[in-house]
Amino acid sequence: MTSKRPSAPLLDSAKPQSQRPSGSPCAACTVRDQSLCAPLSDEELGIVEGFRSGTRRIAAGHDLLVQGEPATELYNLISGWVFNYQLLEDGRRQIDKIGLPGDFLGFQADLERPMGYSVHALTECEVCVFPRRNLLELFREKPALALRLTWMIARDESLARERLTSVGRRSALERIGYFLLDLYYRVRLREGVPVGADIPLPLTQEHIGDALGLTSVHVNRTLRELREMGLLRVAGRRLHVMDPDGLADIAGVDEDTFAEYATFPGTAC
Amino acid sequence: MTSKRPSAPLLDSAKPQSQRPSGSPCAACTVRDQSLCAPLSDEELGIVEGFRSGTRRIAAGHDLLVQGEPATELYNLISGWVFNYQLLEDGRRQIDKIGLPGDFLGFQADLERPMGYSVHALTECEVCVFPRRNLLELFREKPALALRLTWMIARDESLARERLTSVGRRSALERIGYFLLDLYYRVRLREGVPVGADIPLPLTQEHIGDALGLTSVHVNRTLRELREMGLLRVAGRRLHVMDPDGLADIAGVDEDTFAEYATFPGTAC
DNA sequence: TCATAGCGCTAACCTAAGTCAAGAAGCCCG
DNA sequence: CGGGCTTCTTGACTTAGGTTAGCGCTATGA
Numbered sequence: 001m002t003s004k005r006p007s008a009p010l011l012d013s014a015k016p017q018s019q020r021p022s023g024s025p026c027a028a029c030t031v032r033d034q035s036l037c038a039p040l041s042d043e044e045l046g047i048v049e050g051f052r053s054g055t056r057r058i059a060a061g062h063d064l065l066v067q068g069e070p071a072t073e074l075y076n077l078i079s080g081w082v083f084n085y086q087l088l089e090d091g092r093r094q095i096d097k098i099g100l101p102g103d104f105l106g107f108q109a110d111l112e113r114p115m116g117y118s119v120h121a122l123t124e125c126e127v128c129v130f131p132r133r134n135l136l137e138l139f140r141e142k143p144a145l146a147l148r149l150t151w152m153i154a155r156d157e158s159l160a161r162e163r164l165t166s167v168g169r170r171s172a173l174e175r176i177g178y179f180l181l182d183l184y185y186r187v188r189l190r191e192g193v194p195v196g197a198d199i200p201l202p203l204t205q206e207h208i209g210d211a212l213g214l215t216s217v218h219v220n221r222t223l224r225e226l227r228e229m230g231l232l233r234v235a236g237r238r239l240h241v242m243d244p245d246g247l248a249d250i251a252g253v254d255e256d257t258f259a260e261y262a263t264f265p266g267t268a269c
Numbered sequence: 270m271t272s273k274r275p276s277a278p279l280l281d282s283a284k285p286q287s288q289r290p291s292g293s294p295c296a297a298c299t300v301r302d303q304s305l306c307a308p309l310s311d312e313e314l315g316i317v318e319g320f321r322s323g324t325r326r327i328a329a330g331h332d333l334l335v336q337g338e339p340a341t342e343l344y345n346l347i348s349g350w351v352f353n354y355q356l357l358e359d360g361r362r363q364i365d366k367i368g369l370p371g372d373f374l375g376f377q378a379d380l381e382r383p384m385g386y387s388v389h390a391l392t393e394c395e396v397c398v399f400p401r402r403n404l405l406e407l408f409r410e411k412p413a414l415a416l417r418l419t420w421m422i423a424r425d426e427s428l429a430r431e432r433l434t435s436v437g438r439r440s441a442l443e444r445i446g447y448f449l450l451d452l453y454y455r456v457r458l459r460e461g462v463p464v465g466a467d468i469p470l471p472l473t474q475e476h477i478g479d480a481l482g483l484t485s486v487h488v489n490r491t492l493r494e495l496r497e498m499g500l501l502r503v504a505g506r507r508l509h510v511m512d513p514d515g516l517a518d519i520a521g522v523d524e525d526t527f528a529e530y531a532t533f534p535g536t537a538c
Numbered sequence: 539t540c541a542t543a544g545c546g547c548t549a550a551c552c553t554a555a556g557t558c559a560a561g562a563a564g565c566c567c568g
Numbered sequence: 569c570g571g572g573c574t575t576c577t578t579g580a581c582t583t584a585g586g587t588t589a590g591c592g593c594t595a596t597g598a
Contacts, residue, residue, distance in 0.1 A: 086434045088521055094434035109423035116427055143412060150419040154378035157422055158385055160429040165355045165363035167437045168482030172585070204545065213437030218585055220547060252357055441555070473575065487555055489577060505564095 025055070029128075034102025034190060035076050036152065039144040047141060051134040052076075058125045060202075065106050065119040073129050075105040080125030081202050085210070086117045095211040096160060098183065098203075100190060104152055111135070122202045167213045170252070172222045175212045178251035180232060184241045185258035198240035226250075294324070298397075303371030303459060304345050305421065308413040316410060320403040321345075327394045329471075334375050334388040342398050344374040349394030350471050354479070355386045364480040365429060367452065367472075369459060373421055380404070391471045436482040439521070441491045444481045447520035449501060453510045454527035467509035495519075 026045045032038065037048060055078065058064055065071050067087060082099040096117065099105060105119050111132055130138075139146040162182075166175045187199045205223065206216040214222075226232050231247045233240045241247060248257075295314045301307065306317060324347065327333055334340050336356060351368040365386065368374060374388050380401055399407075408415035431451075435444045449470075456468045474492065475485040483491075495501050500516045502509045510516060517526075 084430075086430065088434070088438060090521075092438040094437045096430045096433050107423065109420050109427060117430065139416075143415075146412075146415060146419065147408075150415065150422065151378050153419065153422050153426060154376065157426040157429055158378060160426055160433060161353075161355065161365045161386065164365050164429060164433045164436060165357070167433060168363045168479075169357060169361040205547095206545085210437075215586055216545090217547090217587080221585090224547085252359075475575080484556055485575085486557080486577090490555090493577085 026052075029078070031076070031078055031102040036104050036145060036148055037076075039148050040142070044142065048138070051130060051138045053129045053131055055126055055128050058121045058127065060121055060123050060125075063118050063120050064125070064127065065115050065117075067116065067118040068114050070114050071106050071108075071111070072132050074107060074132055074135060075119075075127035075129060077101050077103045077105055078126040078128055081122040082119050082125060083122060083207070083211070084117045084119050093210045094213070095207060096163065097156065098211070100186060102190065104149065107149065107153065122207075163211075172212075172214055172218055173225060174251055175214070176208065176219065176222050177226065177231070177247050178253065179208065179212055180234075180239060181241065181244065181247050181251055181253070182258065184239065184244070198238045200237065201234060201239040202237055295321075298347070300345070300347055300371040305373050305414060305417055306345075308417050309411070313411065317407070320399060320407045322398045322400055324395055324397050327390045327396065329390055329392050329394075332387050332389050333394070333396065334384050334386075336385065336387040337383050339383050340375050340377075340380070341401050343376060343401055343404060344388075344396035344398060346370050346372045346374055347395040347397055350391040350469075351388050351394060352391060352476070352480070353386050353388050362479045363482070364476060365432065366425065367480070369455060371459065373418065376418065376422065391476075432480075441481075441483055441487055442494060443520055444483070445477065445488065445491050446495065446500070446516050447522065448477065448481055449503075449508060450510065450513065450516050450520055450522070451527065453508065453513070467507045469506065470503060470508040471506055 026032075026037070026049050027042065029035070029037065032045075037045065040048065053073075058080075060080075064075060064082065077099055079101050082103075082105065083095045084097040084099065084105075085093050085095045087093050099119070105127070106115070108116055139149070166178050170178065183201070184199060187193060188195075191199075193199055203211075204216070205219040208214075209216045209219045212219075223234055226247075227234075229246070229250075231241070231243045231250065233242065248254075295301075295306070295318050296311065298304070298306065301314075306314065309317065322342075327349075329349075333344060333351065346368055348370050351372075351374065352364045353366040353368065353374075354362050354364045356362050368388070374396070375384070377385055408418070435447050439447065452470070453468060456462060457464075460468075462468055472480075473485070474488045477483070478485045478488045481488075492503055495516075496503075498515070498519075500510070500512045500519065502511065517523075
């Protein structure tokens with residue numbers, strides 16, 4: 001049940017690395033459809049630029065937001081993978097969400113309060129920065145954005161609930177199957193990866209364990225089992241799902257559980 | 270890991286029992302401060318009455334909303350306890366949220382989609398009914414309500430995340446300690462129960478197990494342990510926390526983790 | 539180029555929690 | 569007041585997953 005956190009620079013603060021002058025890049029934003037900004041028309045998009053304070057790069061392995069510290073900024077993830085996690089005093093870690101491009105990072109019920117969790121960059125990331133103080137004003141200006149945010153949070157809540165069901169009630173085999181299948185669909189549908197191709201998976205087995213309430217050792221054993229069943233293969237930081245249906249079977253989900261991800265970009269509230 | 274669901278009428282649909290004509294009871298609403306309506310002034314309150322369709326009683330043991338079925342109505346819980354749960358095909362159950370008076374029930378990202386979870390009445394409940402179709406219009410009329418809802422969902426998400434950390438990384442003793450302490454504070458602060466008094470706890474040991482990813486047998490063992498440590502006592506559908514600090518210690522939370530509940534009513538966004 | 543560090547992988551062993559079973563309370567309802 | 573429910577409780581036994589420890593591979597960087 002335990003897992004002593006190792007050396008790693010897990011609690012280092014994020015280090016700003018470059019800070020472009022915010023030209024007018026929103027029009028060329030690569031994640032617009034999946035992000036907060038989806039409901040905005042081309043003309044409206046200009047408004048956002050007045051509220052954001054540019055983009056920033058975060059090196060892999062650094063924390064964008066730190067549990068216990070107040071967050072002065074919110075981020076729209078443009079590229080890269082992140083995860084949210086909570087730490088117990090003795091170092092046990094729970095990873096609760098894997099964030100992909102388009103996800104909005106750092107919002108919580110009470111923005112005045114210190115962060116309830118940390119956000120960690122798995123790969124090098126590029127984020128679009130919103131000073132916290134601007135946010136409510138932006139929402140007042142463009143209520144559609146507020147609605148969109150509500151929608152995104154509700155989606156996060158549903159993912160969290162789903163994950164809770166996994167960790168509370170599914171076996172290791174089911175859990176890992178479900179988790180990887182879920183990632184597989186999320187990534188495929190956002191990035192338009194062709195069926196049958198493998199996807200990047202910048203997670204160690206320890207990350208997977210911390211996301212699912214397992215040990216890295218047991219993750220390894222279970223991954224082997226899934227490989228021997230011919231369902232998937234994890235190697236070289238990539239995931240290859242060979243038999244999505246068989247995997248869905250193991251995970252105990254009905255066919256279209258992940259179909260709803262397909263609606264993600266379209267549903268502009 | 271498994272737990273065969275027993276006989277019980279878990280999947281019965283909710284049975285409407287009475288349907289008062291909606292006089293003008295909003296002014297006398299007992300949960301106004303804790304509910305969606307908190308941001309409304311006395312005058313504004315009248316508006317809500319045009320959108321809601323009255324109140325309804327649900328008998329204990331019935332489901333208000335059912336996983337897989339579309340929800341035509343949303344509810345504001347006025348009195349009674351409920352819980353949200355998800356069911357796996359083989360009957361394993363995960364309870365994800367205990368709902369108390371003031372909680373808003375049934376909202377999810379995509380209201381058109383069938384419910385992703387069920388809501389079950391633990392005690393007899395009284396709810397304030399909002400037809401789903403009215404909701405967006407109501408929010409357009411009163412944006413403060415939309416903001417308030419966002420706030421409430423974000424709060425739910427944070428609770429779900431906290432619970433995930435428990436189930437994924439805490440031992441049975443810690444988990445149960447945390448869970449009961451959390452309920453203790455939530456109930457105390459909402460109902461103004463005096464310090465040292467016991468609170469109602471309409472949960473069976475099986476419910477607690479299903480909420481925390483444990484077996485009822487193991488919950489029983491662990492409850493005994495907590496009792497023998499002099500920390501708490503569960504009996505006759507009531508919970509008596511004898512040593513909140515000691516319990517917080519076991520649960521591994523810092524003092525003011527639950528202090529934020531205190532801000533619940535006040536923070537009208 | 540060698541050394542260090544992180545990660546993957548496996549094996550042997552251990553323990554927290556699950557399973558099964560059965561009796562004791564308590565409760566509802568005729 | 570007496571069956572038929574759940575729910576609680578406990579004991580004996582099993583098991584999924586945790587722990588510890590090593591080895592090998594691959595980067596990285598001085």
